Every structure is written in structure tokens, then in C-alpha cells.
Amino acid sequence: MGPSILIAQNLSKVVPSAEGDLTILHELSLDLKQGDSLAIVGASGSGKSTLLGLLAGLDLPSAGTVTLAGNDLGSLDEDRRAQVRAEHVGFVFQSFQLLDSLSALENVMLPLELDDRPDAREHARSLLERVGLGQRLSHLPRQLSGGEQQRVAIARAFAADPAVLFADEPTGNLDSHTGERISDLLFELNQERGTTLVLVTHDERLAKRCRRLIHLEAGRLVTPLEP
Ligand SMILES: Nc1ncnc2c1ncn2[C@@H]1O[C@H](COP(=O)(O)OP(=O)(O)OP(=O)(O)O)[C@@H](O)[C@H]1O
Ligand SMILES: [Mg+2]
Secondary structure, eight states: OOSEEEEEEEEEEEEOOTTSOEEEEEEEEEEEETTOEEEEEESTTSSHHHHHHHHTTSSOOSEEEEEETTEEGGGSOHHHHHHHHHHHEEEEOTTOOOOTTSOHHHHHHHHHHHTTOTTHHHHHHHHHHHTTOTTOTTOOGGGSOHHHHHHHHHHHHHHTOOSEEEEESTTTTSOHHHHHHHHHHHHHHHHHHOOEEEEEOSOHHHHHHSSEEEEEETTEEESOOOO
16 A cells, blocks of 8 residues: 555534534544545434545635645645646545536546546546446436436546545445446456545445445544444
């Protein structure tokens, strides 16, 4: 395993609410090495998506620091954080966030084109084939099933060969066979390219395949259960 790629120190997130300030994440720390895999598990509302967003630099903590590929995210402005994300991070959102007016192929090509890759189309096509969507290239998101949209989102997240792939419930909308295929693919990339995986999941089989596992309860880390 390589050097540290993702370090969180005493991360907290406090949000205002009608009943006063609500702490949704309490002083969480972790250190992830390049090529590692981490499952984040816990009940609905325990803070998993919040943590993922902070680790990926999509959101800023109320206190604490995140260092991603050597960059202290809290010290960067929005634009610079976006650059760090574009360079090092793939993200699969719980709600996919595909662009509605672009086809499956175009959605996956987008990060490659932003990266000036001359083989954007071919590479995007091969990724979509790998997630089993070779026959759906020209479909718009609304013409795809939920599980198919999820697979496009996964292909898009892989596209720029990120150092860290963050995925929020990557198998959440998939039947168990397709889920297994996607899970195989995630771990193939982890092996082949040393992509660090950070996965939020309710899928026990997927969680068990990760080398490390943390369990959140009401925003706190409960005893880490090593798989
Ligand atoms: N911006 C916000 N303002 C107020 N409360 C928030 C905000 N974001 C999240 N929360 C609250 O923080 C808690 C954690 O939310 P989060 O989305 O991280 O949960 P989760 O573990 O991902 O749940 P699920 O499994 O249902 O996706 C929830 O109770 C949620 O209502
Ligand atoms: Mg969530």
C-alpha cells in the first residue's frame, strides 16, 4: 500500500436547524493509503453522505481538516478545490446527477473532453461496455432505468482515472447480479490502477470486500469493525 492519499483530522459538521445547531458529524479522523478501500456504513441519517461530501471536498467542515492528494482542502478557494477534484477524484452521487440533455456516451465523455483526451469517445464507449451499457450509448438519462443511470454515473466517475473514487451507494439501485458485476468492476480498478475506493453502502457483500470499514452512528464513529 502506498502513501496517504486522504487524511481527515477531527472533522465536524454543524448545521443550523429550527431547534438550534445540529451536529451531524463529530470529530472524525481517518487516514487512507493509496490503493486502500474503505466502506462507510451506518443507519439512514447517520452522516455517511455528509462525510463523503467533506472527504471529496464538495462541502467544507465546520471544524477539522481534509488533506486530499497532499492538498489541504480547507485552505483552497472554491475554484482550486474544483481543480483538485477534477484532477484526483471521481464521485458517484446517491442521486446520480447525470446531465439530462446529454446521452449516456456524452455524459461519460465529458470529464475526458475537459481533460483534452483525444480518445474521449472510444474510452467512454469502452467504459460503458464494461458496465454493460454498450447498447445504450445514445440514450438520454430519462430513457434509462434507475440502475442503468447509476451505471452511467459509475462509468463517468471512472473516466478520468481518479486516484480516489467516492461512491454513495453504488449498488443501491441494482439487482444482486448487476450489483455484483459493478462491485467486481470497482475492485478490478482498485487492483489494476490502484484506485482508492471510498464507498458508502448498505450492501453487506460490498462492504465486506473493502479492506477497511467504519461504522457511523448519529455522526460518530463507533468501534471500527475490520472486515
Ligand atoms: N444541509 C443540511 N442541513 C440540515 N441538516 C442536514 C443537512 N445535511 C444533512 N443533514 C442532516 O444530517 C443527517 C445526516 O445526513 P446524511 O445525508 O449524511 O445521512 P446518510 O447517513 O447519508 O443517510 P442515508 O443512508 O439516508 O443516505 C441527517 O439527519 C440529515 O437530515
Ligand atoms: Mg446518504
